[in-house]
Structures are given as structure tokens and as C-alpha cells.
Amino acid sequence: MKTTDIERFRLQLLKLCQRTRPEIERMRETVLHGEHAIGEHDQGVSESLAKEAYLENNEEEIHRAAFTALHRLEAGTFGICQSCGCEIPRARLVAIPFTPYCVSCEAEREL
């Protein structure tokens, strides 16, 4: 991988790490705050809470993935599929810089 690419991905991943942190804090607050409303309100409240919790998990997942991807970048294994060891196509990394898998391994895991 070219040095310019590595720098580009490093910046992208750092931004993702920083962006997802405050998002998680904000959602956690919403979820905690919302807890007081349970019991008083109808199902709509718990539904939106479930949605928030789902979003939080998702953001946390992205944060974790971006974090470990940064580690792989430092270790020099960034862009290598963590499952089969092949090189992840650059276009895929541009779209999802934190992905640890190539397209076919990702598809297999989702089955």
C-alpha cells in the first residue's frame, strides 16, 4: 500500500473514532434519560428506546472496528483480510476503511 494511502486511511479512521465517541455519549444520555418515562408512557417509548440502543450498539461497533483498524495500520497489516489473508481491494477500503474482511468473507459471515 502506498504511503499516501496509509495516511489517507489513518485520517479517515481517526475521524471515525472521534466522530463515534460523542455520538455514543449522547445516545447513552438519551437512553438513561428515557428510563424515567418507562411505565408512565405507552409502547412507543420503549420502541424508540430499543431503537436508540440499537443505534448505540452500531456506533460502538464502528468505533471498535475503526480503533482496531488503526492498530492494524500501525502493525502494517491494514488492508489484509482477517479471515482469509487476501488483500482487500482498495475500492472497498475507501468505502469502508474499518472493514476487517474482504467481500467474500464478509458475505460468508453474514450467512
Ligand SMILES: [Zn+2]
Ligand atoms: Zn477474506
